[in-house]
Amino acid sequence: TKEQTVPAQTTPAQTDAPVIENSTGEIDEARAKEIALAHAGVPETEADITKLKLDYEDGRQVYEIEWYANGAKYDYEIEVATGEVIKSGYEVKNSPDTGNGVTTDEETAKQTALARVSGATEKDIYENRPEYEGKIIYGDMEYEFTIDANTGEILEWDMDSVYD
DSSP states (O other): OOOOOOOSOOOOOOOOOOOOOOTTSSOOHHHHHHHHHHHHTOOGGGOEEEEEEEEEETTEEEEEEEEEETTEEEEEEEETTTOOEEEEEEEEOOOOOOOSOOOOOHHHHHHHHHTTSTTOOGGGEEEEETTTEEEEEETTEEEEEEEOTTTOOEEEEEEEETTO
16 A cells, blocks of 8 residues: 655646647647646646546537546546636545644635635635635636635635636
C-alpha cells in the first residue's frame, strides 16, 4: 500500500495553458489531458487518471477527465473545438486529522473563498450556509465551495460558466 501525504495546499494553480490544435482544428485526448493537468498545476506523474472520455455537454463536444492527486479528486471538462476549460473542480478526499483544535468562523470561510476569485467581494457571495458551503457568482462564472469548519481547509471547489 502506498501512502499519500496531503500537502498543506491542494489548490489548483489554474494556469492558462496554450492550446495546440491538431490538423482538424480540434484538440485530441492527449492535449485535453495536458490542458487539464496544467490548469490544475498537477504533474502528469502525480495524477492517477480514472476517467478520460469524449462526451457532449450543452451541445458541444468535450473531454471529461477525472483523476486523483495529492489527496484530492479532480474533475474537468475541456472543449474539443477550442481546448477551453469548461468545468474544473477538486474535492479533498483524504485529509489527515490535525487534532490541533483549529476552528474557522463563517467570516474567515467567506474570506478564504473570496481570496480565490480576484476582485470578488462579500456582496458577490450568492449563498453561504452555516456548514461553510457557499456559492460565488462573479462575472460569467459560478464558484461553489465547501470549507472544513475545523481546519479552514477548502475541501471542495467547483467553477462553471453561468451560461451552461
